[in-house]
Amino acid sequence: MPKLSLKTQIQRINDYLKQANIPVRVRLNGKVLGLRATLPLKSGIGKKQQDLRLGIPVTVDGLREIETQAHQLGKEISTSTFSWSHWERDRATKLDEIPASQLVQNFKVQYLKANRIKESTWRYGWQKTLERLPQDKPLTEADVLAVILATEPHTDTRKRTCQRLQVLCEYAGIKIDLSKHSGNYGHQSLNPRDIPSDDLIVEWRNKIPNAQWQWVYGMMATFGLRPHECFFCEFVDVHTVRVLDETKTGYHVTRAIPPDWAEQWNLIEVKCPKVSGHRPSDYGDRNKRQFQRYKIPFPAYNLRHAYAIRGSITEGLPVSTMASMMGHSAAVHQKQYHHWLTDATNQEVYARMILAKRTNPPKTPL
Structure with missing residues (x-):
């Protein structure tokens, strides 16, 4: 039914x-x-x-x-x-008379009950956002906007802040649309010029002095892992890695592209750093600090983007295959890498419909 x-x-x-x-x-x-x-x-x-x-x-x-x-x-x-x-x-209901701290506490009780999330999820997610509001006075639209505008535009932090405060405002009866402030973090913010070439990836991998963080870097580059997934995965064989179900992003199996990196860097010999955290972003933050420490000229996540483009465009693997190996849907993959996929399709059609029909190839200039 x-x-x-x-x-x-x-x-x-x-x-x-x-x-x-x-x-x-x-x-x-x-x-x-x-x-x-x-x-x-x-x-x-x-x-x-x-x-x-x-x-x-x-x-x-x-x-x-x-x-x-x-x-x-x-x-x-x-x-x-x-x-x-x-x-x-x-x-x-006289929300203009109670302090935001009490409003948030009332909201927390109802939200945890309705959504059945863990206390730790609230503490390391929602609480860190809502505690930035002025606590000793009633919640206002101006306070909400001030918290949002204090975050960096077009980032995951800005996006999540808008989402959480939108739910709180709806609970409080404050009519405001925060979506227009969330920015274009995600699919639209990926700039082709920011993706490192394979040569640049190898160059900076070899500059990392710490063997453990060099291994993490290699895992992201070779298997397209998210930063936190490097700490929750296991090898099936030298070319195949299984991301465990206990991660927030869920179970999936990914494979080395190119396989040479997995072999040359001996990634199957696990050298994972001893890092602890309560949520994926804890591992991501630690990874980010290491990239900054070693002055790597691109963010960690761009290794994953490079993997996606290498598999989908350079090697020509189907979108569904790459999406499955990267642990997201085909729709997300298509949207995220639309620029490259569209250009590759256009090039293929052009080669088949235009270049292949030419009987007299152009002469090489003297």
């Missing part, structure tokens, strides 16, 4: 409420659920249709909870026992 869309599920709840003569409707407010009903004005004089922003997450449990809340609100309306204090006490 096909999965019902969120819109359909909400409509079904509302249809049931209507049939049951319950004067309440479920509303989707951003990415959280709330209720709409005709309620007394807070002044105590008159009534009008109003929204109750309950901040209930859009999950299976959240849909059940919002339906229960709708029944409760309908009961209070029909018995004239509705009280704003009852509906505001848990959410402290």
Whole structure:
């Protein structure tokens, strides 16, 4: 049976409420659920249709909870026992009166419950972002933008900061679109001029004085590994590496391109540095510091990009094969390396349709 869309599920709840003569409707407010009903004005004089922003997450449990809340609100309306204090006490809906520290704590409780993430994931991800907000005063749009603009544009940090603060703002009822500030980190930010040539890769590998970090460099260059994957992989044979399932990016098998590097650098003799971390970025940060220490003129991740281009363009492996070996989807691979893939296709068509038809090759100039 096909999965019902969120819109359909909400409509079904509302249809049931209507049939049951319950004067309440479920509303989707951003990415959280709330209720709409005709309620007394807070002044105590008159009534009008109003929204109750309950901040209930859009999950299976959240849909059940919002339906229960709708029944409760309908009961209070029909018995004239509705009280704003009852509906505001848990959410402290006067968000302009509570400090951001309390808002974040309330949000944390609900977010962990709704998404079932580990405390460590919150601590090393969300907390590091949200603790940059002013903690002792109510959250404002200006505070949110200040935190975002303090990060470097077009980086993963900027992108994640925008994503996390967007969710917090939706919880807090602050209407703001932060996507326009996230920049173009990722696919569009990859510049062909930044990709090192194979000769340059070999040159700088040989300049690294530490055998352990030289091994890490070689693994990224030869097998296209992400920096943290070098610490969570094992060899199947001299040309084949298995990235373990315990990594955030998941299990996949990759192969040496070119195989000569795996043999010449004897990568199967593992010389992994003793580095500990709680999340992938911890290993990535350590790797970044080593690249800076050795004054390598390109970031570590560009070794992975060079591997992708070498496999897809130089060696002509199918997109699906390269994507599988690199641990991402064919769609991601196509989008990330669109420039090179398109140019290679154009060159192939040109050679077949134009150059191959020439009966008289051009004369070599004297």
